[in-house]
Amino acid sequence: MFPSTILLVCSLVVFAVSSPLAPREDAGQIVLLETRPIVKPDQPEYEHGEMPPIEHTLGWVDPRLNGGRFLDFTTRRLGEPLNVIISALSDPFVLEESGLRAYANSIGFSAECLGLHYGYLHDADLGDGLGQKKEHVLMRQQYMPVFGTCWESIRGGQHFRAWRQNGTLANSGAWFIGASKEKVHLFPRLSRTEN
Template sequence: MGYTSISPNVLPLDRTLPYIPSILNMFAKSVILIVALLTAAAARLTKKQNTQSSGFNIPLSWNISGNTDGSTSVTDFNVINAVISGNSDSYTLNNIEDYLNALGFAEECFGFHRGNPFYANLNDGQGWFAQQFELRQNIGDNPFGTCLESLFGGNHLRGYQQKSTNAWFLPISKEKDVSDHHDIATNGYNSGRDAFANAAKGSVNYGGKCWPPATVAYEQLYPAYAGAGDTDDDQPYDGQVAIVTVDAPSNC
């Protein structure tokens, strides 16, 4: 019995050569795409590792919302622009309001608060939860200092603790006076954060405790917003978060 050899249908070389540049071009584009995807993934992993080493985990949202489900609108959209790192001294983290008092903040005027709470989701299993405190600038460091802030405007902040790291997330802003309904002042997100960070860089004291200058680093963890339609009261925000690491206080 004889066998017939069947040759594969091979395209002649002279007909193959014209396709080689296109094939190489497609291959090069595929390699570039793969490299870009791997680079982006590595950047995300690096940012996550960097923030974890900084003593906090990335929250579900850097926004705080006036709505319990976290939905935002221009009228209730504020930003978290400072973090007290979970790498800070445990006494400070457990007595955070004492440290904030040392930085020039205090409870609202005679403890009176007007307005609804804001909610944050720190990606730690707590879901969207209400602020744990709201403090105002203690102008003149006297019993009526926060009353003056309520009347004439100044810095104020809210506090939310991340359960998984003990870090404190602080939305800070400079606000206008009571006649302007405490709207965010011009450039108030950036200037409020910077005033807070500058205070933390100095030696401060409160209630018999003296804190050394904190370590402050800025990280670009948020998109930069031009302002109009992007944030509450249409104020710009540069997207930088002040990461503050506080050492143990001494008795003084």
């Protein structure tokens, strides 16, 4: 046998052994073994792969412990994930709004075009006792000096919204950020005959 053939046979054996398919001895057939997350009996089940709330986190409090979510909302049904957390254990400068803005400027983000907000304000409930609150900070990718964020509003691009966890139930001081990239979608107008 050639070395490549031996390697191929060994690889197939390894894949067969580590496969999620396992022979069922009683029926003489192959069945797929199910795997489920381990959930304690007193713990609710979470949908769509969401993990249970985390207790004893360092530098932030899991919003779900106090009825919050890791989503912001623009409407009652639609929202975006809060996918970045700047821990309260971070540098104190970044934990202030002016420091967060300075940090964002240093990595190519800036305030909105001419200081005007276009679009919806997003709300988020961080489980800190303040309920749903409007975004504290919105930063957009700055393509060029002065009018760079205006171009981002037209063309689409990187941006993020930030909320500070600072209520009476969870006064961590951490920033919860919804970071995303958007593209402005232009759809062609259809004439009546093209419908």
